[in-house]
Structure formats: C-alpha cells, structure tokens
Amino acid sequence: MTCSKGTMWQCRRSFEETNWRMLQDERLCDVTFLVGSGKEEIIMAHRFILASRSPVFFTMFCGSLPETNQTVDVLDIEPAIFLDLLRFIYTEECCVDENNVMALIYCSKKYELERLNEACQKFLNINMSCDNVFTILQHAIEFHEDGLEKRCLKFVMQNAETVLKSDGLSTISKEVLKKIIESDELCANELNVYDACKSWAIAQCNSKTDQQKPSWEELRRELGDLIYSVRFATMPFQTFAENVAIEDILTPEEKVYVFQTIAGIVNSNICPPFHTILRKRAKTEIVELQRFGQNRGKGWCYSGNPDVLNFQVSIPCKLLGLSLFAPNSIGSLEGKVSLQNSTSEMTSKDNLKIMYEKSKFSELVLFDKPVDIKPGTEYTIRTFLTGVKTFSGENGQDKVVSGPLEVFFSQNDNSKNGTSPTTSRGQIPSLTFEVKQYQ
The missing domain is CATH 1.25.40 (Serine Threonine Protein Phosphatase 5, Tetratricopeptide repeat)
Structure with a gap:
C-alpha cells in the first residue's frame, strides 16, 4: 500500500511530528483550554496525549472525579507559554530561552513534567550570566x-x-x-x-x-x-x-x-548597628580541565580539515590556552589554533610546531594574553594542523567540572576531521582557565 498525496505527512514523519501536526491542524481535538490572564485565548488539544504525558492531566481527565467540561480555564499561564508547554508534551522538544525559561519551570511543576524541568535547569546552568542572574533569582x-x-x-x-x-x-x-x-x-x-x-x-x-x-x-x-x-x-x-x-x-x-x-575606638555605650566582619576574599587559581579519560588512540591523521569544538562556561573566567595531542612517531605537527565567538576571531596562536618527544602525549599551547570568557556565550576552538599522526582522546565528556567552574562542550558542524563531543573522541584534550576561588 502506498500513501496518497493527501496523507503523505502521516507516512513520512515521526510519531512526534504527526502528533504535533494533528494539534496544529486541530484534528480530532477533544478538549479546549481558555488560556491567559488578560484577553483569554482558545487553544485546543487531545486528552489522550495530555493524560499519557502528565500525571496532573491524567488525574484531571481519568481520575475519580474527571473534568467533564469541554473547556478548561488556564488563567495563570500566557498563551505563548502554554503552546511551548504543549510542544514539549507532544514532541519532547521545546525552545527554552531567557524569555520563557522561568514560566516553563512553573508549568513543569504545575503539570509534574520532570523532563521539562530538567531541560530548563540545564539551560539555566549553561546560560546564567551576570546580566540575567538577578532576574532568575527573583523568579526562583x-x-x-x-x-x-x-x-x-x-x-x-x-x-x-x-x-x-x-x-x-x-x-x-x-x-x-x-x-x-x-x-x-x-x-x-x-x-x-x-x-x-x-x-x-x-x-x-x-x-x-x-x-x-x-x-x-x-x-x-x-x-x-x-x-x-x-x-x-x-x-x-x-x-x-x-x-x-x-x-x-x-x-x-x-x-x-x-x-x-x-580607628579602633570602641564606645561600649553605643550598640553597634553596622556589621564589622570581613567578607571572603578571592584568590586566582589556574585550572586545567581534561576532556578525556586515560585511554588514548595512537593513529590520528590530519587530512587538511579542521578540528573544531564549541564550549560554554558557568562562571566568568579567563581562558589561558589549551593542549594539543603530540606526535606519536618521529616528526612534527604544524598549524594554527584560534578562539572565536559568534562574530569574530578573539585570539590565535599561529605558526605552531609540536615536535615528537618520547613519552610526551600532549603539549600546552598558551595564548599571548588571557581571554575573558563569559557565561551564556558560546565560544569555538578551531585547530588547523598538518603533519605526522598523533595521539587522540577517547571516552570524552560533554561536561567537565572543577570547583565552581563547569564547562559544557558541544558539536560544531565545521569540525571535519573527526573531533566531536557527541562521539567522545578526537583532539583538544584540555582547556586551561584562570578562575577566582573564594576563601
């Protein structure tokens, strides 16, 4: 049997996509929500899908006292947020951003959607910054x-x-x-x-x-x-x-x-109204975060394509440099390493040359000046190297933690030589940061 032209979307899309299409087209919807605190908006949905994904909706529609009205009031959630909520319920996908994350946390608690809450918490862990932390704190x-x-x-x-x-x-x-x-x-x-x-x-x-x-x-x-x-x-x-x-x-x-x-003059007749205890002070520490375990590959080739990796940090810090795997046989490795943000190259190390040395697995490459790294911003390390085969990393991690510093690695589609956090292997074994520690 082949799909007719009118039902092609049912045949070629995933289960989640077809559910979302049915919702968007309002096909077979059997419950209506009146949403929003101001001018209420009508949003339709399917009881079966909602009840299968949320314990609260299950109780609402299938409990001992099920909701019998065709229209359900949801006056504490705005329409755009409610649609984001439905998208997650129907597809487990949701575009979490600074504008909706706190409202979605509220939705996740109201309807007991643990994975939505986890997605929101992950977003906040990565994107919390000096510019938005007070807003997040007040909502929290x-x-x-x-x-x-x-x-x-x-x-x-x-x-x-x-x-x-x-x-x-x-x-x-x-x-x-x-x-x-x-x-x-x-x-x-x-x-x-x-x-x-x-x-x-x-x-x-x-x-x-x-x-x-x-x-x-x-x-x-x-x-x-x-x-x-x-x-x-x-x-x-x-x-x-x-x-x-x-x-x-x-x-x-x-x-x-x-x-x-x-001046050290204490008047015992006056009740001191001010706090006098010194606050904590910061000291600077150098932290090297390793992406890989102890296992190493021995035959990494360079074919003229770059190794590229994205990363974000949890707190403000400075990037001092990174390490590169060294040759595993007589010869050398040459090329360039750069750090970029979304708009431009921030710094680079040109004319690199790493020579083979017995028992040397990697070499630290420091930039000429430390680079300020901000939370909530995605940065890109790009290496373009040629030469003999080198060691490589295995069992890589997409998140590495040292004290207050958390570093999150992600895939860059321009990485054409095999380095990828999603495959847990490749180059760029470590990043070195300058971090404030508190005592």
Whole structure:
C-alpha cells in the first residue's frame, strides 16, 4: 500500500511530528483550554496525549472525579507559554530561552513534567550570566525553586564585583538585596557594595516619581535598615572619608561611629548597628580541565580539515590556552589554533610546531594574553594542523567540572576531521582557565 498525496505527512514523519501536526491542524481535538490572564485565548488539544504525558492531566481527565467540561480555564499561564508547554508534551522538544525559561519551570511543576524541568535547569546552568542572574533569582524565589535560588546566590557571591554593577540589580526586591549583602560569602569590595545599594535605591525612587535625582533623605528612607548591612567599618579610613562621609546617606552620628570603629575606638555605650566582619576574599587559581579519560588512540591523521569544538562556561573566567595531542612517531605537527565567538576571531596562536618527544602525549599551547570568557556565550576552538599522526582522546565528556567552574562542550558542524563531543573522541584534550576561588 502506498500513501496518497493527501496523507503523505502521516507516512513520512515521526510519531512526534504527526502528533504535533494533528494539534496544529486541530484534528480530532477533544478538549479546549481558555488560556491567559488578560484577553483569554482558545487553544485546543487531545486528552489522550495530555493524560499519557502528565500525571496532573491524567488525574484531571481519568481520575475519580474527571473534568467533564469541554473547556478548561488556564488563567495563570500566557498563551505563548502554554503552546511551548504543549510542544514539549507532544514532541519532547521545546525552545527554552531567557524569555520563557522561568514560566516553563512553573508549568513543569504545575503539570509534574520532570523532563521539562530538567531541560530548563540545564539551560539555566549553561546560560546564567551576570546580566540575567538577578532576574532568575527573583523568579526562583517567587516560584519556591530552592535549588535554583541557591545556585543563583552562589553565582552572585562568587561574581559580586561584576554582578553588583549590572542593570538587573534594580529588579530585585529589598528582601533579596538584603539577603545578598548580609552574606559573609559575598566577595566584593565594600565600596562597591555601598555603590550598589545607592544604585538600587535611586532606581526605586525613580520608579515612584519623575524626579531624576533623589535627595539623600529619600535614598536613606528607601534603604532603611538595609544600610546597616554595608560593612563601612571594614573600609580603609581614606576610602570611607572620600566616598561615604562626604555624602549624607549616613547621619552625622553614624559617621562618627564608623570613624571611631575604623580607628579602633570602641564606645561600649553605643550598640553597634553596622556589621564589622570581613567578607571572603578571592584568590586566582589556574585550572586545567581534561576532556578525556586515560585511554588514548595512537593513529590520528590530519587530512587538511579542521578540528573544531564549541564550549560554554558557568562562571566568568579567563581562558589561558589549551593542549594539543603530540606526535606519536618521529616528526612534527604544524598549524594554527584560534578562539572565536559568534562574530569574530578573539585570539590565535599561529605558526605552531609540536615536535615528537618520547613519552610526551600532549603539549600546552598558551595564548599571548588571557581571554575573558563569559557565561551564556558560546565560544569555538578551531585547530588547523598538518603533519605526522598523533595521539587522540577517547571516552570524552560533554561536561567537565572543577570547583565552581563547569564547562559544557558541544558539536560544531565545521569540525571535519573527526573531533566531536557527541562521539567522545578526537583532539583538544584540555582547556586551561584562570578562575577566582573564594576563601
């Protein structure tokens, strides 16, 4: 039997694709959803598919008190998000991005879709950045996502110097800001903490009035007792005098108290309102992340095609270089290595030459200058080499972790010489980073 022209899509598409086609065409749909908090939108679906994929929908349609109405109200989810949810239910595919990830986490909890939640959490692990972490944190608290809240706070603590200067700071609540700046784990210069509090207060004042420059009194009123979480007494005397004392957010009495505390004068008659414990400090460490296990191949050939690999990181860091497998017989390996982002080449190492040495399996190649690497951005390592056969890696990993640094590797279609995280073999055995560790 052959498929007729009118049913060709049923014959040539996967089970998931045909399900999605039936939904898009509203064929045999037997339940209608009224979706959205504002102007409700009608979205139709199939009870069988929904019940087969979600315990909540199963109870709704097949439980002891099944839903008998043809129309089901879903007023807490917007139409575009509900369609993303249906796409995942029908096909297990969903385009997760910054705009929908938190709403999809909410959907995954509401309808008990664990794999959707896993997809969202994976996206956040890879794409959390200094620019979006406050938005994610605020939503995590609102949705009671304790694990995600903990990851966000850890990211903020470890990248405070950059995060506290981001635009997202103005979006968080006073309670969240207080939780952040009260922490001993916050690795930031105290003057930057004070400046961040001022920036937050200015944004709050400006959101309530058209006045562009709030008074000191208004800023202090907005900050309230939040100001006592700034550890003024840990600032150097001159820093406090030149940057804080000349402003009038603190009262004259509070300024005198801080000056006395910095000078080591303790007045037992005054109850200290300010935190005085030093925060954590960062130290820089060099971290080499290995992609492969101990097993090595011995006959990797170079046919004039490049080996290419994409990667992303979980925290801001600097890339110092990478290692390349060495020749496994007398001779040499020559060529070029480059680092690229989506738009341009960021750095390169030209005129490389790696000579054969007995018992040498790889060689470290350092770029002339460290390169800043940001979370949420995809970078590409490209090697173009010629020469004798080399060693190669086996049992590769698509994710490697060292302390707070997580590196995620992915396939690049321009890799024409065999290197691929999806096949767990190839070249580029390690990347070397400069990472801030906290103590």
